[in-house]
Amino acid sequence: MIKKGRGMATVYYPTGFNGGGDPDLVSLRIKTDGTIDMTNASCEMGQGFKGVAIQMAAEALGIPETFFTIDNSNTDTAAFSMDTAGSRSTYIVGLAAISAAEDLIKKIKVFAAGSLGVDISELKYEAGKIFKASDPGSSMTLAQIGAASTYGGTFIIGVGGFLPPPGPPRDPETGATIPSRSMAWGSTVVDVEVDDETGVVEVVNLYDCYDIGTVINPLMAEGQVDGGDIQGIGMGLFENLSPYFPQNIDIYASNYTDYIIPTFMDIPKHSEIEFIQKHDPFGPFGAKGCGEMVTNTQAPAIINAIYDAVGVLVESLPATPENVLRLIDKKNKAEKKVA
Amino acid sequence: MDLCRKEVSKMFNSVGKRVPRYDGIGHVTGRTQYVSDVRMPDMLTCKTLRCPYHKARIKSIDVSEARKSSGVYAVITKDNVPHNLFAMVPDHHVLAEEITRYKGQNIAAVAAVSREAALDALAKIKIEYEELKPVIDPEEAIADGAPQVRPEGNNHLFDGTSLVRKIRRGNVEEGFKEADFIVEGRYTTPSQEHAPMETCCSVAYLDASGKLVIHSKAQGLYFAQGDLANVFQLPLNKLKFVGGTIGGGFGGMNSIHTDHIAGLLALATGKPVRFALTREEETLFSTIRSPWIFKIKDGIRKDGVITARHVEVLHDCGAYTELGLYAVEKNANLIAGANLIKNLAVDSRMVYTNKMPSGSMRGFGVNVGQYAEQVQLDRLARAVGISPMEIRFINAFHVGDKNHTGNELASVSTIETLQKVAAMSGQKLPEKYLAMSSDK
């Protein structure tokens, strides 16, 4: 028989390397037509780093994203990045980009002051234009700045970095330390259907609510959550390289036939995502890390839902049909004994 | 930094926009180039000899016939590696020393004109093993008299002295006394593979200036560059990493699987060398999310407040540290979950076994613990007779609380996410929970 159950899980997750101390740099080079080359060597592995980094730089400079290209391709030309891990890229590259944008504006002001013959204190930068506050007609666009500076022998490159403050050394007795200043939060509710004759579990509905601070690009953030859901379902229900571990380590999955990851057919029939955008006081534009936390709630929520459905607790992941059925049998046997 | 202080999202122009993927057109047209798409003129193919045993002693190895094999440009073993240690905690051998510690550990590598030539050469390597007794089960590995995975022992010593990484807050014994119910649970998680669609791959060559260039799947190009500069004993201006667009990482590409060997063979041959893992190699021999065991003992009052928690963690790190230690540290910080627990003790251990090393994987060190913790939390709720929602509201963190390592929490929203997810899933919450807020 198909038994329905509902389960939930609530988590939080730090942004950036454990204990901080993981710097990144961003450079912004203005070209002769006013477009901008951004560099940072974070890795684009599908999370949407490149576009999100550009959106934050575009925001900081008040210009459209179409002004930018981004180079993350190698260690000779792209600015330093510590790593692409720990849900750090949006946050740390974003803060570095803001810092680089500020540096760029400062350098643009210095150049424009000379070009326009205006005191630097009188200049204002807004949305791709530098102008004299009291006489907005006296102005230069980014294109004019780019051309005049380059052909005049001055190169304008804004550079900025960000270093998450390293936490204090861990106290060996209490373990106290500061893993991260910024934490993301989330809760998930899932509805499952459990076939109590075979132990097969199906995730029917999945509701995610995450606070990742300001969402820089909802399309990319949703993609992260969709992927988190799928990997969370895989972790909860399917994935195990050596199902007979530790008794037998030699029966081992070696390809996608045997290492089962979710397919199109294994995604929930219905899923919803909501973001709570609670401003983070430290993050770029209030953003926090997103990438990893969004795969943490599904497995426990599924296990709790299985309990709700059939009254058995899966204490060893994953909840394969076999594991679930063994527990159901055990429970039925115990109940029979009591009766 | 005024620019990051904008409070109202409406004020943003670019931030918050649904901008399609920057490299999306490349993806849908197939024009995006990944490392596995890189081809160079005159490129050699690399294949490696891997240890067939969980643990063995290499009594002798003779590569002379392999070197003479048709189409072969280089055969390397540990003797050809300038500095044979790598990884975040540099205790992993690029090519095995006398003792191999996990099945599939690289022992020798060949660069040849074709895959066939490389494999033919590997077949000609004469190697004599003495199979040694391995230890696979982490709980067996911590026992006295267990076969030793490493000469310094199977247990990792934290801060060089302690068997456990401790987190202590309040007084756990007092907390248990205060409790109406004591609830215990034991939870385990298995080995998991990252399974990115693109397997790990490197193409290494010397450029015109003599610089070693490595097209890499690394998630951190600079990270890998720093690590391998040491292996190659090259200054950073003689080593360039190229990459930044990869077919999935999920943490697996924080560990080096092919860059080191491809680089060594490019240096040895002066030719471009490609080393790509097959799916089978990727699944069997690359780093994984390694197994964990959690024992949680909780005290809870009738009103649903968790009064004390004691967690014992055992992480099965595999044969080399790789990122296992980092995972244990991060896990220890977060294993008590998004709950304010005043009396807490965490004792985390890490043990070496004869398996592939523990890498980082999305949710790194944390989601395994959160599975245990969140399942335990429902158990607590059942013991007290409250709902899963209630126990999470009752124990939620608030702004200004310090978490379990003394980290002051600036932006908190357990309560808000619970309220929202309840509404989304059609659960009616009692008024008192709807009225709650993370801002005290």
Place this chain on the structure above:
Amino acid sequence: MSVMSRILKFYLNGNLVHVAAGEADTLLDVLRDGLGLTSPKCGCNHGDCGACTVILNGYSAKSCTILALTAEGKNVWTVDGLANGDKLHPVQRAFHEYGAPQCGYCTPGMVMAAVAFLNHYPSPTESEVKEALSGNLCRCGGYKKYVQAVMAAARGEFGPLPEGSVENV
């Protein structure tokens, strides 16, 4: 060691090509190594993942499971032949606009599987789309947006689907 090879002739994206193929080479080997295409990806070389999906005589096929020499005289389409200059196929546009690809490694195969499917079933239901694409794995987890995108393409949100068989795309 003698690796025999022959000249294989087939139509690649509408053009007749001649290429040397080993007797045991897969179609994927020939497309990537023989012809230098990089759009069909190798994810597993085992027929499991679908990253190498092409359209063979009008039907989707995993090119790592096809012995190259059996493609003699046949029509093979890869994603390279789909767009008309800058004008993308509606499925490509839908995938992009809906944010379906993430790392993108499964995407060329996914595009070809979806195009072949829509050629045969232009008005599918969501569950038919899921079933049709279930042989194409995506580890980043873009399944939901891929389904939305295929449905949008089928609805004509990105213009009418090209008429007729894939050969005429």
Place this chain on the structure above:
Amino acid sequence: MREYEYHAPESFESLVNLASGDGAEVRFLAGGTDLIPRISAEKNQIPYEKKLPMRIIYLGTLGLDKVTEEGERVTIGACCTLSSLLENEIVKTKMPALRDALSEMAGVSIRNTATIGGNIMNASPAADSVPPLLVLDAVCALRSASGERRVSLAEYFTGPGKTVAKPDEVLVSITVKPGPGGSSFKKLGRRKAETLSVVNAAVYLELRDGFCQSARVAVGSAAPTVVRCVDVEQALVGKKIDEGVVREASLLVTKAISPIDDIRSSAWYRARVAPIMVARAVLTAAGRKRG
């Protein structure tokens, strides 16, 4: 490294000459969805042993891809792709068990390539097309230099990966008798698509006034070959089919199977769920009217 040679004979006469072997390991290639990845894997292994050259003989140019109906019998060409059979009206209307099995095999792209003959010749105990064909009393036609012989599918498999076909014999067609009864197929995999069976079951049932006149039951992935479950069949025949009877009879499946532990499942689980899959298949078949 092993040598491979490829041939695509256009007539049986030329095939027969090639199939004689003479110093080569002969492999017939139909769709290739199993054989080709196996060759690719072999090409990535260190060649410690010298192997005979592999002679790959392609069957796709021999016209073995037709479905024909003759009286009560339907003959399926061995090179029919799984997709073409799924679309075939005869299969759809007269062989629901086979149709159900085909629809759950691999994914669309593999079904477009893979053939029914290939699935049989692989002789995997988990082959999904075999249990339905077995309950439809399939007979295989094998052709070689010495002519054609017919072997009942029930006697076709001798072990995992092994059949009675001699190295030079080609499976050319499978003939089934759809019969007047209802048939069904149930599969338990490890996920909902692209999965090999942990256990599968197919049933053919003839009922009159609710009483079972005739029953054929086959279970896959639970023994070295797909097996007929005679005890279950006997327990059903003559009984009025209701859930209780079916459940009870299905338990007898354990007499026919001998499952093992492997990466996909344990022997315990296979034995535990085999009766359930059988019961479900029987009940579904009982609810199906041919037509």
